[in-house]
Amino acid sequence: MPNSAHKNSISIAVMPGDGIGPEVMKPAIALMDRALERTGGPKLSYEELDAGAECYRRTGTPMSEEVFEKAAAADAILFGAMGLPDVRRPDGIEIAPQLDLRFRLELFAGVRPVRTIPGAPTPLADPRAKNLDFVLIRESTEGLFTSRGKGEVTPDYVRETWEITRAGSERLFDFALQLGRRRKAKGSPGSVACVDKSGVFRAFAFFRQIFFERAKAFPDIDARAFNVDATALDLIRRPWIFDVLVTENQFGDILSDAGAALMGGMGMAPSADIGLTHGLFQPCHGTAPDIVGMGKANPTAMILSAAMMLDWLGETKQLPSCGAAADLLQRAVDAAFAPGDLRPFELGGEAGTQAITDRVATQLEALPLEA
Numbered sequence: 001m002p003n004s005a006h007k008n009s010i011s012i013a014v015m016p017g018d019g020i021g022p023e024v025m026k027p028a029i030a031l032m033d034r035a036l037e038r039t040g041g042p043k044l045s046y047e048e049l050d051a052g053a054e055c056y057r058r059t060g061t062p063m064s065e066e067v068f069e070k071a072a073a074a075d076a077i078l079f080g081a082m083g084l085p086d087v088r089r090p091d092g093i094e095i096a097p098q099l100d101l102r103f104r105l106e107l108f109a110g111v112r113p114v115r116t117i118p119g120a121p122t123p124l125a126d127p128r129a130k131n132l133d134f135v136l137i138r139e140s141t142e143g144l145f146t147s148r149g150k151g152e153v154t155p156d157y158v159r160e161t162w163e164i165t166r167a168g169s170e171r172l173f174d175f176a177l178q179l180g181r182r183r184k185a186k187g188s189p190g191s192v193a194c195v196d197k198s199g200v201f202r203a204f205a206f207f208r209q210i211f212f213e214r215a216k217a218f219p220d221i222d223a224r225a226f227n228v229d230a231t232a233l234d235l236i237r238r239p240w241i242f243d244v245l246v247t248e249n250q251f252g253d254i255l256s257d258a259g260a261a262l263m264g265g266m267g268m269a270p271s272a273d274i275g276l277t278h279g280l281f282q283p284c285h286g287t288a289p290d291i292v293g294m295g296k297a298n299p300t301a302m303i304l305s306a307a308m309m310l311d312w313l314g315e316t317k318q319l320p321s322c323g324a325a326a327d328l329l330q331r332a333v334d335a336a337f338a339p340g341d342l343r344p345f346e347l348g349g350e351a352g353t354q355a356i357t358d359r360v361a362t363q364l365e366a367l368p369l370e371a
Contacts, residue, residue: 010044010313013074015097018052019287020297021080027357028302029078032310034364035329041310041321047074053087053095053287063097072105072278075317076309079282080302084289098273098282102140107273107280108168109175110138110252111308114239114259114269117300119337121347122264124239129262133188134242136259137176138252140273142168145249164203164248166210173214175274176246180221188243191222195231195247195255207248231255235262260284267298267346270305272312279316281309291345295352298344303333303360328367335363 014029016022033044049070051063062082071077079101083094101107116122116132144162152159176192184190194211196204208225215223226234228251234241235258247255260269266285273280283301291297307329314323336342336359343349344356351359 010042010076010317011074012044012046012309013071013077014046014048015051015071015077015079015082016048017080017082017287018054018084019081019289019292020285021052021082021287023292023295023297023353024283024299024302025078025080027299027353028306031303031329031332031357031360031364032306032325034361035307035310035325035332036321038364039321039324039328039369041325042319046078051097052082053084056095057087062095063100068101068104071101076313077101077278077280078306078309079280081283081285081287083287098280099145101280102273105275105278105280106141107275107278108139108141108172109274110140110249110256111179111272111274112136112138112252112256112259112269112284113271113304113308114242114262116263117268117337118334119340119342120264120268121343123261124236128238128240132239132262134239134259135179135183135244136252136256137172137179137244137246138256139168139172139247139249140252141249143249143251145253162203162248162250164207169207169210170214171276172246173211176244177215177218177221177223180244181218183243184220189222190220191224191243192218193224193226193231193242193245195226195228195245195251197228197251198225199227204248211246228255232258235259256284265298265344265346267301267344268304269301270303270308272305272308274312279309279312281305281312295354296345297353298346298351299353299356300333300344304330307333324369328364328369329360331367332360332363335367336360 016025049067056062113135146163180192196208198204198208260266263269269284271284283305307326310322310326342351344351
């Protein structure tokens with residue numbers, strides 16, 4: 001169970017990871033602390049934990065049991081990018097402690113917001129694509145990923161299988177429908193769509209059936225179902241039609257990256273992995289070993305992931321000051337990019353880690369506490 005410390009003492013397990021992970025983690029923590037200072041929020045206590053590909057290279061394990069226990073005991077986990085292309089297990093699989101944490105802590109809801117930032121470059125020309133605000137929820141403990149490390153391999157074929165359970169699907173859909181209700185209360189359409197391939201696979205027919213069963217308890221929500229291929233098409237053609245999308249693990253893994261592209265790229269995309277008792281927050285991007293130490297890493301996704309953590313802490317620990325700090329930090333990011341002259345390196349500009357951090361910090365001081 002997570003740390004049950006007094007609500008004014010919040011423990012955060014910090015796992016900076018590999019590559020640019022530590023480079024974007026440091027400014028995100030500094031900005032988060034300042035946002036909390038401005039809103040009168042609690043002081044966060046941080047413990048940095050060693051995990052990832054470099055840890056595996058040094059010690060032979062990507063995450064020790066001691067590190068896991070410390071992460072599990074914290075009130076929340078702030079996670080950097082992990083893995084390196086040249087560091088693999090003997091079977092060729094990449095080092096990915098984040099997957100181990102998802103399964104062991106039952107972080108079943110992978111929350112991937114797709115919200116375009118004012119002034120930031122995006123790939124679609126339609127003006128409606130400049131104001132996207134929807135959420136993709138990826139089931140993160142079942143589906144095809146249950147076959148990780150267990151596939152049957154022979155000289156003639158390889159067999160991987162997926163697993164979908166009623167219990168896992170019910171908790172996922174309840175989470176998605178509750179999120180749809182909270183978003184509706186704030187002005188969103190209040191629609192939740194199950195994304196699957198039910199016309200072909202029995203597993204997804206089962207998945208969709210459970211979705212509509214759970215949706216009966218949410219008569220105020222417009223419950224829909226889309227095929228995954230049609231959804232992929234509409235993510236490019238008309239992404240503004242979506243509100244909340246909920247899907248299986250592998251489909252969510254693919255569609256969430258398409259959603260990140262709609263925001264301008266992985267460096268702009270935050271995420272959270274949420275369970276019944278634990279929360280892990282991380283940017284969607286990788287470790288980018290080709291730009292380590294060059295000051296080019298975009299910290300935006302890490303900053304917004306920190307804001308998601310504050311919002312979750314505010315809700316789960318009933319700390320309005322944390323929610324206010326999350327709102328302030330997100331608005332500071334928006335205000336930093338709004339003029340249109342702040343363009344990260346991966347989007348063809350010259351704004352690196354420090355330039356983006358400085359602009360967000362300036363806006364963090366200038367903005368009023370309430371929008």
